[in-house]
Amino acid sequence: MNNKIIIAIVAGVVVVGGAIFAVSQRPSGTPAATPSPAPNTQNAQAAATITYSANGFSPATTTIKSGQSVTFKNTSSSEVQVDSDPHPIHTDNEDLNVGTIAPGQSKTVVLTKKGAFGLHNHLNPGNTAHITIQ
Ligand SMILES: [Cu+2]
Incomplete structure (x- = not known):
């Protein structure tokens, strides 16, 4: 008699504990666990990549x-x-105000304003590139 009660209690604890464990393992909130992208950036494949190296921007024109989006990739050893x-x-096309990119990092921006625009490394303004958005 007592054994049955103990078994019932143990079984209940196991079932409830298991249920709590199962719930705790579920991701909370929406199933989209991917980190939300920063404003005006996207993770989709960029239409073009502009690389910044010790020699400046390459290619010079894009x-x-x-x-479409453009990825800026910093392969130089400085920011x-x-x-x-x-x-x-920096007022010609504010979408191009990408900001700082650490060495080895990249940033992708979506560009919508049509025209031909120049851009530069604000920390070394002699390094420039041009982008045409059709
Ligand atoms: Cu500047």
Whole structure:
């Protein structure tokens, strides 16, 4: 008689404990556990990549279509700060004010404003590149 009660209690603890464990293992909130991208950036394959190395930006000119994205990749050993021309006010195309990118890192931006724009490394304004957005 007592054994049956003890077995029932143990079984109940196991079932309840198992249920709590199962619930705790479930990801909370929405199933989309991927980190949300920063504003104006996307994880999709970029239409073009502009690399910043010790020699500056490469390629010097890039052409994409409006709505496509461009990845800026810093392969140099120093920080780069990508900004729209003109230096230092950066007002031609504010989508190109990508900001600082640490060595070895990259940032991707979606560009929508059509036209031909210059950009530069704000920390070394002689390093420039051009991008045409059709
Ligand atoms: Cu600047």
